[in-house]
Amino acid sequence: MIHWLTEPFTLQFMQRALAASLIVGVVCSVLGCFVVLRAMAFLGDALAHAVLPGVAIAYLLGANILAGALVAALVVAAGIGLFSRRGAVKEDTAIGILFAAALALGVVLISTVRSYATDLTHILFGNVLGVSPGDLWLTGALAVGVLATILLLYKELLLASFDPVLAHTLGRRPELLRFVMLVLLALTVVVSLQTVGVGLVAAMLVTPAATAYLLTRRLSSMMALAAVIGAASSVTGLYVSYYLNVASGAAVVLTATAAFLVAFVAAPGRGVLARRAAMRRAA
Amino acid sequence: MSTDDCLSLENVTVAYRGRTALDAVTMAVPHGGQVAIVGPNGAGKSTLFKALVGLLPLRAGRIELRDRAPGTQAQPIAYVPQREEVDWTFPVTVSDVVMMGRYGRLGWLRRPRAADRELVADCLDELGMADFAGRPVGDLSGGQQQRVFLARALAQEPHVLLLDEPFSGVDVGAKEALLDILERLRRRGITVLVSTHDLQTASQRFELVALLNGRLIAYGPPPEVFTAEHIGTAFGGHALFLEGMMVIDECGTGEVAGGQHRRDHERDVGDA
Amino acid sequence: MTAPPARRRVTAPLLPMILALVAAAVLLAAAGCGAGSDSGDRGRLDVVAAESFLADIAQNVAGDRFTVRTLIPPGADPHAFEPAPKDLGEVAAADLVIVNGGGLEGPLLDTLTNVGGSATIVDASAGLKTRTPQPGEPPLGAGQIDPHFWLDPVAVQTYVANIRDAFVKADPSGAAAYAVNAAAYSAKLKQLDAWIKAQVAQIPAQDRTLVMNHASHGYFADRYGFQIVGTVLPGVGTADTPTARQLGDLTQAIRRSGAKAIFVEIDENPQLAEQIAAETGVRVVTDLLDHSLTAAGGVAPTYIAMMKYDTQRIVEAFR
Numbered sequence: 001m002i003h004w005l006t007e008p009f010t011l012q013f014m015q016r017a018l019a020a021s022l023i024v025g026v027v028c029s030v031l032g033c034f035v036v037l038r039a040m041a042f043l044g045d046a047l048a049h050a051v052l053p054g055v056a057i058a059y060l061l062g063a064n065i066l067a068g069a070l071v072a073a074l075v076v077a078a079g080i081g082l083f084s085r086r087g088a089v090k091e092d093t094a095i096g097i098l099f100a101a102a103l104a105l106g107v108v109l110i111s112t113v114r115s116y117a118t119d120l121t122h123i124l125f126g127n128v129l130g131v132s133p134g135d136l137w138l139t140g141a142l143a144v145g146v147l148a149t150i151l152l153l154y155k156e157l158l159l160a161s162f163d164p165v166l167a168h169t170l171g172r173r174p175e176l177l178r179f180v181m182l183v184l185l186a187l188t189v190v191v192s193l194q195t196v197g198v199g200l201v202a203a204m205l206v207t208p209a210a211t212a213y214l215l216t217r218r219l220s221s222m223m224a225l226a227a228v229i230g231a232a233s234s235v236t237g238l239y240v241s242y243y244l245n246v247a248s249g250a251a252v253v254l255t256a257t258a259a260f261l262v263a264f265v266a267a268p269g270r271g272v273l274a275r276r277a278a279m280r281r282a283a
Numbered sequence: 284m285s286t287d288d289c290l291s292l293e294n295v296t297v298a299y300r301g302r303t304a305l306d307a308v309t310m311a312v313p314h315g316g317q318v319a320i321v322g323p324n325g326a327g328k329s330t331l332f333k334a335l336v337g338l339l340p341l342r343a344g345r346i347e348l349r350d351r352a353p354g355t356q357a358q359p360i361a362y363v364p365q366r367e368e369v370d371w372t373f374p375v376t377v378s379d380v381v382m383m384g385r386y387g388r389l390g391w392l393r394r395p396r397a398a399d400r401e402l403v404a405d406c407l408d409e410l411g412m413a414d415f416a417g418r419p420v421g422d423l424s425g426g427q428q429q430r431v432f433l434a435r436a437l438a439q440e441p442h443v444l445l446l447d448e449p450f451s452g453v454d455v456g457a458k459e460a461l462l463d464i465l466e467r468l469r470r471r472g473i474t475v476l477v478s479t480h481d482l483q484t485a486s487q488r489f490e491l492v493a494l495l496n497g498r499l500i501a502y503g504p505p506p507e508v509f510t511a512e513h514i515g516t517a518f519g520g521h522a523l524f525l526e527g528m529m530v531i532d533e534c535g536t537g538e539v540a541g542g543q544h545r546r547d548h549e550r551d552v553g554d555a
Numbered sequence: 556m557t558a559p560p561a562r563r564r565v566t567a568p569l570l571p572m573i574l575a576l577v578a579a580a581v582l583l584a585a586a587g588c589g590a591g592s593d594s595g596d597r598g599r600l601d602v603v604a605a606e607s608f609l610a611d612i613a614q615n616v617a618g619d620r621f622t623v624r625t626l627i628p629p630g631a632d633p634h635a636f637e638p639a640p641k642d643l644g645e646v647a648a649a650d651l652v653i654v655n656g657g658g659l660e661g662p663l664l665d666t667l668t669n670v671g672g673s674a675t676i677v678d679a680s681a682g683l684k685t686r687t688p689q690p691g692e693p694p695l696g697a698g699q700i701d702p703h704f705w706l707d708p709v710a711v712q713t714y715v716a717n718i719r720d721a722f723v724k725a726d727p728s729g730a731a732a733y734a735v736n737a738a739a740y741s742a743k744l745k746q747l748d749a750w751i752k753a754q755v756a757q758i759p760a761q762d763r764t765l766v767m768n769h770a771s772h773g774y775f776a777d778r779y780g781f782q783i784v785g786t787v788l789p790g791v792g793t794a795d796t797p798t799a800r801q802l803g804d805l806t807q808a809i810r811r812s813g814a815k816a817i818f819v820e821i822d823e824n825p826q827l828a829e830q831i832a833a834e835t836g837v838r839v840v841t842d843l844l845d846h847s848l849t850a851a852g853g854v855a856p857t858y859i860a861m862m863k864y865d866t867q868r869i870v871e872a873f874r
Contacts, residue, residue, distance in 0.1 A: 012834045013802065037374075111639065129802055129827060130827040131830070132829065155389070155394075158375070158379075162383070163383065164368075165362075165367075166435075168338060169337060170387035170439075171387065172387075219379075222374050238799070241800075245798050246798055
């Protein structure tokens with residue numbers, strides 16, 4: 001039995017894969033609580049794809065690729081804020097436009113560097129099985145930074161998300177806090193992309209937090225629960241991918257989704273079964 | 284402005300969406316005063332409150348706030364909008380919401396302390412919501428939610444309290460309870476401004492009334508404000524004078540336009 | 556309420572204008588398709604080869620009768636190349652388009668076939684016998700074959716014959732010249748084969764194990780007595796990603812066989828290979844050249860130079 005649990009992790013690259021997906025899973029799930037509550041899921045996915053032109057430009061200039069990706073993410077995030085200001089265009093629309101434009105710009109730029117096209121996209125959309133020790137340190141440092149920021153600014157972020165009007169009157173600058181959140185999101189997306197790839201990042205930003213939302217009524221416990229669910233999905237997903245011989249990142253995503261489905265149906269008070277029972281009692 | 288004045292407005296002009304919503308409003312409110320702000324829809328009542336609390340910039344004029352003990356207050360004005368533009372599905376409990384009122388005093392990196400938690404409990408108690416402390420705020424009825432947000436305003440320990448149409452859609456019992464609370468606040472020296480469409484309550488239960496319609500038409504004790512001339516100026520064709528009776532029509536297209544105006548207000552300024 | 560009628564009057568002429576623009580665009584496109592580039596200074600035939608090594612081989616057959624152009628630039632991955640419109644214009648204008656075949660070009664082959672114009676597609680590897688994967692090598696997909704024939708110089712002699720025949724058919728006046736050039740080049744290929752055999756002989760037979768990034772060296776291994784122990788990417792193409800189990804199996808295979816190095820081509824992403832190498836303590840050689848030549852001044856400007864360079868890198872890794 002023990003052998004069955006330990007066998008996959010006798011390999012060093014699997015150990016690093018586990019550490020990386022645990023770290024990414026926890027950070028994305030905690031930040032994901034704000035993503036879910038502030039309806040930023042599409043934004044998270046868009047940022048993940050929008051870094052492509054930044055990577056291409058950084059590569060052409062010989063600059064640091066991660067820095068280029070981060071700049072691109074922030075530019076796109078700022079652009080979305082600009083387009084949707086004052087309700088000129090819905091935020092959803094603004095995201096759709098900029099996402100596609102950034103992606104296309106990236107493709108065009110990369111096609112000018114014909115020789116190394118595939119190399120650039122590999123740099124960007126990593127594979128959790130190929131995490132180096134250096135990558136792991138970077139991801140860990142990022143995670144500590146993001147989680148510390150969320151902890152320190154917890155009540156301000158809560159206030160700005162729940163009631164921006166009061167935040168404004170108390171001098172808590174909801175615009176600034178939204179920008180902080182965008183920066184955190186961009187950072188998390190960029191570093192996690194390299195480690196685990198775009199499909200996994202987008203999912204871990206949304207699914208564990210959405211599951212936690214169904215199971216608790218307070219933000220603090222929602223974050224803690226999301227972190228646990230994110231971590232557990234990562235570990236379980238890796239085991240499943242090893243023993244069923246399937247892609248690791250996708251296995252983690254499907255595990256997190258399965259957890260969500262269970263909560264959706266069976267959550268006390270808010271699951272489908274509970275609601276049906278309540279309706280029957282009321283009738 | 285006498286030293287007894289808590290709040291003074293001098294020539295305050297506020298623009299909203301390209302037009303002048305308030306023009307040269309000048310008035311002074313004494314400490315502990317209770318003022319009813321009345322006027323037809325679109326008169327600028329909400330605009331006035333938003334300007335007072337800093338949500339809208341002044342195009343001209345000056346607002347001065349003076350507390351009895353100068354320099355003790357970071358955010359001396361608390362504002363309770365008529366309908367909170369908040370996300371009701373957000374996972375917060377009633378006491379979480381009231382605690383938010385304390386954030387202004389807590390500063391950016393500090394956590395709430397025992398004294399803050401006690402104050403929150405007291406505010407809930409005062410509003411009769413102590414039993415609901417642990418409940419998610421989205422589970423409450425409209426009237427209960429209103430009381431929670433009032434408790435939050437009190438938790439700010441304000442010197443001035445602005446209530447935007449707190450009597451709308453509220454039954455007699457709740458209205459009386461609210462007026463009770465206002466009386467208690469007055470005794471504690473808290474200055475209160477209440478905007479309302481309920482002219483009856485305004486004239487009977489408030490010591491000062493401000494009649495607005497884009498500008499300040501009249502300000503003072505109710506008998507001085509509620510004259511046929513002032514009402515006619517403020518309400519225009521919506522007011523009908525019969526033998527010994529005055530009828531004012533708030534319904535119809537004016538109401539619709541006013542409601543939309545209010546909703547636009549909340550959405551615009553509440554954007555973050 | 557005069558606005559609506561005014562608006563209607565403004566939009567009416569707009570519609571025909573849009574239709575005219577669309578029609579003009581269609582006409583331009585059709586005209587563009589028909590226009591050929593001038594082949595006056597290119598000699599007797601206008602020939603484009605898909606890969607750079609093919610271009611070099613074909614050039615040796617063409618001699619100085621004309622210049623063969625290349626579609627896929629040096630360093631780009633032929634398994635995943637996407638042509639720009641200008642490239643396709645050149646292809647459409649050509650007389651012959653030489654491809655490796657065997658599925659190497661992937662969907663690019665369909666694009667080249669559909670580009671129109673008068674080009675004939677020449678399948679350089681036509682008639683060659685394909686191989687089946689040995690145990691330890693990744694299996695082929697349904698209907699897939701291993702297209703990496705050109706890493707076996709003996710197989711390239713068939714390429715030379717196919718190309719020569721295509722040239723003769725298209726330009727019968729040059730038949731004699733093409734035959735002479737082809738024979739001379741085949742002789743060089745035989746010398747290359749002997750040279751490689753001599754180099755490989757420096758490695759003891761039992762040590763001749765290869766671990767590649769993708770399954771590229773099957774025919775090379777067969778010809779020169781190597782055994783492919785496994786590959787990082789589980790297929791003959793570069794698009795597949797391995798599962799955790801596959802990488803675990805590869806790690807075990809490397810340990811069991813005593814392989815010395817993992818070989819990655821210069822434009823491939825070595826990330827996964829590096830992790831496996833760290834796990835097993837073997838080297839990673841990251842500068843093989845086998846899907847394309849370098850530029851004129853580089854280490855591998857011709858096919859023969861490329862094969863020599865590749866062989867040297869492999870042999871060095873075993874010292």
